[in-house]
Amino acid sequence: MTTLLALPYWQETGIKLGLALAVIPTTSLILVYLFLFKMMAFMQSRLGPNDTGPYGTLQLIAEAIKFLQKEDIHPAQADRRVFRMAPVVVLASTFLLYVVLPAGPDAIVQNLDTGVFYAMAVSSLSVLGILMAGWASANKYALLGGLRAAGQLIAYELPLILAVMGVVIQAETLNLQGIVIAQATGEIFGFGAIGNPFILTQFLAFLIFMIAAQAELTQTPFDMPVAETELVGGFHIEYTGFRFLLFFMAEFGTAFAFAALASVMFLGGWWIPGFDVDDNILNVLGPGVMLGKILLVAFFIFWVRFTYPRLREDQLQKFAWKVLIPLSLANIVLTGIFKVVF
């Protein structure tokens, strides 16, 4: 974009922010429609929404309007300020995550040098929002959900970060664009046509990242905080109307963002074989390529969500601390050894 138009900094930033803000509800919409409504329905041998709009595509817009026109109520004993702030905090962490996601060589809001570090740091902010929601709701079920979430999300941050470390070591940079370029220009035993997507060398890290992402998103099998048949909604049980919509959007927005991170770090991001990393055409094709890869990753996230039962809290913690963290540490050691040797 900077080569096409020379705009003052603040105008450019304004456009980028506007686009990013517009992208988030849209991505939520796409994910919710495709996976939550349609794919889940087809897997469960039913049709899903097919009335509103062609094949039910306008269902989420109808639901958003429905949510917007609901009464703004909150429990009498709830802590009002904290109760109102909680969904905003969660959504804010989602928005901040979109700042570093690359969709093309120049199509990125801010190309931070510490992209990965920033992304991991900002995604942990949602724990705060969930705890606020659980505590301020003045509801025992919400409290249980919030406390479970705190334990779970903190526990699964570590495998997430450690898995990513393997990628960082291999790419030699924390910059997300740099990681894409490293995969694009890399070679597999001298064969450079398809670059070197890190999923091949970092398969273990990919698995750990996907599992930890599933837990970070509180999706089954790690949905103890929102265990529907036990806590009937967990930390967001008292939220209705627009505030619930904020949680909902945050959940699917974060799912999109994590899928984007996974495709950037493991699948090669916006680059497809046959193009140079500096090609301007990739600024136009890049978003489409990214969308395709994101949908592929999100497909697996949601497929696991609809199939597996949920782990109990202590089993969940055991899995994180006793299985995932040692494995990711082993992955880092191996990556380091191979990096030095080769």
Added chain:
Amino acid sequence: MTDEEAVEETPAVDDTREQLLNELSQNLGDILVESHLRPHEDVWLRVRIDAWQDAAMISKNSGFEYFGFLSAIDWHIAPEGRYEDTEFDAGLTEEDEEPVEIDSSTGYGGGDTRFQLLMQLYSLRDQVGVILKSDVGDDMTVDTIRDVFPGADWHERETHEMFGISFRGHPTLHPLYLPTEFEGHPLRKDFPLLARQVKPWPGVVDIEEIPEHLEAQLEAEVMAAFEVNGGGA
């Protein structure tokens, strides 16, 4: 004093049950008041109310470890009758209103008091059930058998709230089904079924007589159905 009745008229004598009855009678000794036996049915015993807990314990030790249920029967006739308003009911005479005496030589019925406790147990080893009954005295108190059969806990609570029988030694006899402010004991016969008193029962039409001109035709159809080889593939 055991008062054993003979087996029913059928020649098929049920050895298992007879043996079991003998064994139980021996073990129970003078707790047993009355017993009946019909082949291929549960063994029926009536025991003394003050030894209810002992009877349960002895039965359990004789192999009846499986707890079926515990309840009570109120042998009074409901003063309001059955609220039926049909010609059939209307045609009943004074004698019909009298409680039918159950001939205890062939059947088994009420005891000497209004309320009778009822318990059913199974013996998995012999695959036979036993029904224990006992006449509840005027003080309406019985020993709890919770320590013998833990499952009796809830059954005793239900019997207490429905009939008003107290169970000595039961720690938590508060109501099971009914709300706490409920007064009265619903399953007693003198507790009126208010819904029936407020509104006449619409199910009365089920037992109206058939008009005479249709009677013969319907009778013929019913008889013909007995002969027919039913439908189906």
Added chain:
Amino acid sequence: MTATSDREQMAYVSAQAADARVNVELDTGDMTLNIGPQHPATHGTLRIACQLDGEQVVVAEPIMGYMHRGYEKLCEVRTYPQCTTLINRIDWLGSFANEVPFILAAERLMEVEAPPRAQWIRTILFELSRIANLALFLGDMGVQIGALTPVFFAFRDRERVLNQIEEVTGGRFHPNFDRIGGLKDDIPKGWIEETRSVMEKMRTFCDEMEDLLVGNEIFQARCRGVGVIPPEVALGYGLSGANLRASGVDWDLRRDANPGLAWDQVDWRVWTHPDGDSFARYWVRLQETREATRIVDQLLDGIPSGPIMAKVPRIIKVPAGEAYISTENPLGEMGYYVVSKGDLGPFRVKIRTPSFNNISIVPWVMKGVYVPDVITILGSLYFILGDIDR
């Protein structure tokens, strides 16, 4: 199918003991949590008041009666055929199975025996109700644990069985089909072939459930070792049905106390499991569903011809006496103690429902389990509110 290892059980117990020690040192307070009466996991309006210590249950007490309809009192003011409309609604998932013990008790008092064709068709419908009831359980247990998908398959395949019941009786959930002396009507043409293919599909459904849930490691981790009920405790509480058989007790009323229906004419087996935990209860019910399809297949092959109703007077007055008949209903042992004084309706009906005894064990079994396990245990004990509350 292995029993839970001693190591696993020791690990579970020691983990709970460790938690208990921590809590004693920290001196945390207890929290009271009400599960229900409106809760997705309680199959209706059951309320369980739990006292929690962190996430562990200290005391769990079920409070019921939200659905008490007073059936025993209502039966006293109805005639025998009118009573069946009431008792249909006790266990509303096992539609036809509710009526059978009551009608059999009345028939015993009248000393009338239904003709063999009626007994066979009664047995077939009984087993179809069992399949419909247990199919729902197989999917529903998944939902309690968190797997959202199997329950949809359960509902879809259950519809086929309900369609078959509806073709014969006219009602999917409340057939009201059994009459003293036989059945109301005969089976329609083509029904036998259709039912055979439905049974085939139900076997496929059972295989699907086995693939989806039984083999799933998370399902096993959630269910194995959770809610173990030893056999002596089960007998003392009067647990029945699959709950009893999953604790290793080989007791099935169809085989051991057959009240006259056609189970002794077919070749089938009783399934037990030695563990007594939630997984065992699920597994036993899965096998029972398969076994029921085989029973129905054999019964369909040999329905005797003949009348469908014995000669009973139009206005039925059951002679005086008392009778108790219980049958192996899908939920457990359901029995009716009918006291008759010789007139049109019963004098006293005591309804012995399986879920009442099954849930009376909840305070005993839930000491020290985690909150998610509460849901697992409730799901595996499998009760219907209408059955508990009558």
